[in-house]
Amino acid sequence: MSRFSKGKRLPGAEFTWDADPGGVPDTAPTPLYPAYTVPWTRKLSSKEQKEVDHYRHHRERDQEGPHYSVLDSSSSSAKKGTAARVNFDPFTGMPSYAGRYQKKRRTLPHIDPTGGPYEFIMKYFPRELWQTIQPSFRPDVDMDGYKPMAGGAGMKRGFEDDEDDGDDETKKKRANGEGDEEGDGDEEGDLLDEEEGQEEWEEENDFEDDEDEMGGDYNAEQYFDGGDDDYGDDDGGDGGGEDVL
């Protein structure tokens, strides 16, 4: 008591924070949100505004064009277990009357050499894509005296592709059959086997494509398919009910 009665300051008082209001001791934690001047962008000049307008116009044209295509349109009829099915939005995803005004997205670029705005000049595309541009084109018929190369080169190709196939299969096993297509390896085999097999392969491919196309639409058959699946769950629920009763 007596020690502090002489008007002396408390021990450690020389370190008090009152002497320097607003000062921060050396050991104080660093502020969580330090003062920070938020940078502001300049306003757009008229030139920039015009550039942006041009850019947007050009982009919009590309987006409206026949080549704009998205990967998966999520729908209720998508394959079971796929991402599209899982991400399906039950509230707004169901087709409705007003939906016909909604912007529709292609899942495949529309290649139309005659009707569309694009002009496809065949010689600028690799030969293996010619049939995509013009479905009437037959790869085994020579055009303009150009003959498809065959013979000695085929050997090399066959060897290369065998290797590829093996690779594919092993990788697929590793990926645990995650691939979206079952016939992957087989098709490749077909493609690589013989030139003559190409047509058959195309047909096969067409079939597959039909499947794909249907994937984008409402599919009544699969509607009940889904129901089958749910049945199992219902069963379990019923069982529970029985227990209660």
Add this chain to the structure above:
Amino acid sequence: MMMSQHAVELCTLLIEDHFGELFARIFTTLQRYERLSLPRLKFYSRLTDRQLRHGLTAMIQHHLVYYFTSLEDNNTYYESNPHAAYYLVRSGKILNLVEDRLGEYAARVMEAILFLGHTSVSHLETLPELQSLTPTVPNGVANDNEELQEDEMDAEDQPGKTNGDHAPEGKPAPFHATIKALASHGYLMRVRDAHFQSPGDNLLEAQRTVSSRSDIKALKGKRQQETVASEIQELVHNRTHADLSQELMVNGLPRGIKRKFGHNFNGLENGVGEHQMTHEEIHWPEDGDGSDNTPMESGLVVRVNYEKLDVALRNARFVTLAEQDAPPATAEVYDCLLRHVEYATFRCRDTDEIPREREEGEQWTVPIDAERILGDIDPCLDLSGAFAPLESSSQSVNRGGKRPLENGVNGDHEGSDDESSGPNRVWEVNQHLQLLSQPPHNLTSCVELYGVPKWRVGFRGLARKLRHLELERMIESRYGDVAIRVIRVLHAKGKLDEKRLQEISLLPFKDLRQTLASMQSGGFVDLQEVPKDAQRQPSKTIFLWYYDPDRVCSSILEDTYKAMSRTLQRIKVERGRLKDFLEKTERSDVKGHEEEYLTEEELELLQRWKDKEALLLAEVARLDDMVAVFRDY
């Protein structure tokens, strides 16, 4: 082509923005695995065969994918083209430039070509949106349109049409004249087969062709190597050469230049209008005989020439640099000089990469004399207002005394004055260019040929200067003005130890150290240790600070790519927030009739969204300017 992570990300985002996810998936797969054949691509991208075939076809149409069909095994390999993907971001600037130079219709033609990738002229001609001169969606002020049309008409097809009245509806679009104007400016180029192969493949193929030739095989040793190298270069050049401008130029000038005459001074129609006509006749005899709108070679397939457009954009950049510290009249003169230079410049530089600092020689453009420039300058432009009155010769005193009054807009006076002031205006143009040749920027340089001063531009030095200015701007905004001083000292003197640096820069030690430390952590300056003995004791080591602009440039370039892709991602996020609303505005019945179907709040929201997107896109465009400085110029 190997590219950094952020550059790839940026290209992918751009492609996705323009063409959707399918293209983006194919592009990233090709970018990640380099070249792939179709079955391999199918395996890696996990797309169906049909998706791939259609996607690749469309991407080749847009030049986003290179392909190469090997003659040995007949397989076709695909490779991504990041260059074309990046240029999607520059389309706004390109279209704006074309609109400025050649008018609104030319911009529309250009946009159609950008949209189509490549196309033949005959196909382009049939497009419905290019049929009429007036745009299908009226988006400008009517009066503005009128002006543009008049401009195009008198520049391109006055005599061909019998009816002289300006009825915009009845007039067919001057399609061929516009295409020719675009091509002669070099903004378009011919499509060649080799353009669909990557540059590397072209080179290899040329190598193969050349080395299998019998006359080359006969040569030996060093001589053979030299011949092979030059032959390869020639072959590649022959295969990719696609310039259209040379054959279409008239008297060394492209056609259909949009003249600025009389635009600003509408009151001067009587005097200057006449003058303008005579001018056009002097310089454009070809326009006069109606040969202009003759159809182009209809089988010609054209695409956009990005290299040349880079040259034009670079010139625009230099004009803004000139505007910063020179009077507007001087900038205008400079613009005209650069136009003339542009006609003879095909690309920004000859090397693929930007050469290292101090290892780059100067390349001068063709010298151009003042009289040719004068032909392009608006006769109403007041060239003399920027100078102080002269006092040396008696004539000049006379004119000098009068000059401040002369810049009043007085048509007949100008007209009568014109003849006598011919050589004087040349002198004034020379004065303006002289002003530009002064330090610090040295925007022009003068050579005397046969006693006539001619003007040329040293683009390599100027491009370097632009890079430095850009870096300095950035350093100043991040680390303040002390930092900029330090950087300049280091750049001028090379490697310096701290003491010497302090002596030269005259800065207190404390400031200097702080700035250097923070700049080092930012990667702008670096420290080199030179030990005096083998122990490498810090006390016996010299520490040298240095600044390497090349290194800083490349790291900033990467940062810029990153910032651009972040900004684009931001747009996506912002879009996602308003997704339902924006989908509503994009409904086929609402689009185009927004006022009719949307409520007031919704309209306001839509406007706010548009402004926000414009801000972000403009930010991307500004960053693209930086990329251009660091990579393209």
